[in-house]
Amino acid sequence: MKRLFLSIGIILAILVGAFFGASHSNNEATSQKKIPTIGILQFLTHPALDAIHRGMVDELAKEGYVDGKTIHIDFQNAQGNQSNLKSMATKFDNENADLSVGIATPAAQVLANTVNGKVLFAPSTNPVAAGLVTNLEHPGNHVTGVSDQAPLKEQLALIKKFVPHLRTLGIIYTSSDISATTEAKAMTKLATKAGLKTKIYTIAQSNDLAQVAQTMAHNQDIDAVFVPTDNTIASSMPVLLQATDSAKMPVFPTASTMVQAGGIAAVSINQYQIGVTTGKMIAKILHGQTINDTPVEFMKKGELVINVKAAQKLGIHIPADSLKQAAAIKGGLIK
Template sequence: MGVSKQMNKKILGTIGILALFTLFAGVYETVDKQQKKAIPTVAVLQFMKHPALDAINKGIYEGLASEGFHKGKNIKILFENAQGDQSNLKTMASKFDNAQADVSVGIATPAAVSLANTITDRPVVFAASTTPIQSKLVKSYQHPGGNVTGVSDQAPLKSQLKMMQTFLPHLKNLGVIYTSSDDSASIQAKQMMTLAKKAGIQVKPYTISSSNDLNQTSKQMVANHQVDAVFVPTDNTIAGAMPTLIDSTNAANVPVFPTVDTMVKDGGLAAESINQEELGIKTGKQVAQILKGKKPKDMPVGFIKKGDLVINRAQLDKLGIKMPNKYNQQAKFVK
């Protein structure tokens, strides 16, 4: 009987230990699952591959890291590139919605609009929307009012026009080319046309529906010395096909003034440019603030207040345009 009692005690003790082990294992498993679930997910939808948009994407991760969110460590990143295809945008936005991403980021207006139209119950942040109010992403700059906020890439157009006139004191005819289906580009182009007309400059607008139209339209624009210079707004389609535009304008000895530094690098003469990586960093910091508890409706739209004067020195030489003395100290040169 004594031996039997001892055996029973041993068995009961073993069972107790196993029960405790099972209990603690379950607790640890629950804690582990909660920790994994607590890692936030940020979904990034980029409209197309282009150096300017790639720089914004890079900046977003830098901005998140500066606020303590490091990709692959304490934050999960989902990324999709629509390659300029509208149907891809809708599919990818739905994918992010199904994934229940904590914050979704749209790089360029088409991507942001697609996300905002699809995701209505979680935060959406736009990066590089030129006209977020007109695009119905926000109600106002100071009080967005919904689940969307972000950072605008509005270019300083008045400064841009003055800069163009400094390079070309006798500027009389300005060609303005943009993609008709790009709302942001269209609005910015029309704003520049209004400013130019007020300055006594004759404006000649040209539109394309896709990059396939750019070769023929650009050649038509510069034929027979119709324009003294060309302005290109923040237009993703043209940005992705700048060599085509520059081939036409260089053949006619006509300078191109875009609004983005990467477009200057690709053959534009000069721009009062928004720093795209800085814009991305500012966007990443907004995303981080949302992850920390802020609501998009209470977060004013961000702006890059001062553009950088970026000049393509090779284009100056190629087109025989003299560098204004006032820009020698402040300009950043590419090529």
């Protein structure tokens, strides 16, 4: 009889141990599931896009979402390769990421067409034309984000101020880039309305830039060049500037990083702040706010950035008030 009771006791002990072991495993699994996974897909490596990424991660940490502790961030960089974009977006979908973020329009477009879950763009200049949303106030479906539409009126005024004899404005952009195309067309309209002539040059890919830039630089009618928010040209600024600098043709881009690379000046949207704004939006959605109730946010205020060395190299006079304005902004003067 004692043996029978002993056997029963051993069996009960095993069953209790198994129960608590399974319960502990389930608790661990439940705990792990509670940590949100954010997939971040960056189009390519470039200072502007890197700054957006940093701003996003920093703001998430301030909101209490620290990578590796209270959140898991799966960061992928496609390096401008379309097949990489697709495979990385599929990875996010397979791991059921709570939210996926596309840094730059091409990344966001692939995510929107691949991932079944929530998607943010950070940024997209014209999200409607890019097919990301149909309504800016009530995006619907599963996509919203931040727009970086450059302050083009201020940019044109800046170019005219730095180049008083401006008569013809050259505009160069990547035809397959929705954001770049949107801004290029808008600037063309503004310039025409201001009584200026425009000369338009487009490239299909980065390999086209050297030849097209040389063709543009040989056009002696062009007094200055405008470059919109264009990831392809931004990543190849030295190629563009090699042609324009030799022709003493000043280039005015929209991004501060492109000014740092040798452009003359820009009224630039702060790329890091785009990331911060996106980080705040991510936090709201993780807290329960729905995509449909999260309107597209616009970065409206630009900051003056001047490359003093580049201006001096081309003999461009920097107006005293512009110099003072840029000096008052952190990183506003590049020497």
